[in-house]
Amino acid sequence: MHNFDARNFYQKWIQDIRGAENVKTGYVPNSAPWQPGCGGGVGWGAAICIMPWEFYLH
Numbered sequence: 001m002h003n004f005d006a007r008n009f010y011q012k013w014i015q016d017i018r019g020a021e022n023v024k025t026g027y028v029p030n031s032a033p034w035q036p037g038c039g040g041g042v043g044w045g046a047a048i049c050i051m052p053w054e055f056y057l058h
Contacts, residue, residue, distance in 0.1 A: 010055055017048050 021028050030044035 010051065014051050014055060017051065021048060 017028065020031075028044075028048045
């Protein structure tokens, strides 16, 4: 994040993840912004917890 001045990129991506979350169920799709046909493992859904924390630590 520091070497490539990617703060704005990650900040937007985190907002996209939060925006893609289902408000009623809390389900987080495995890509953000959500596009049908996108796939990935559970790690992508876990990014809603991991990425804000890593962003905060940095």
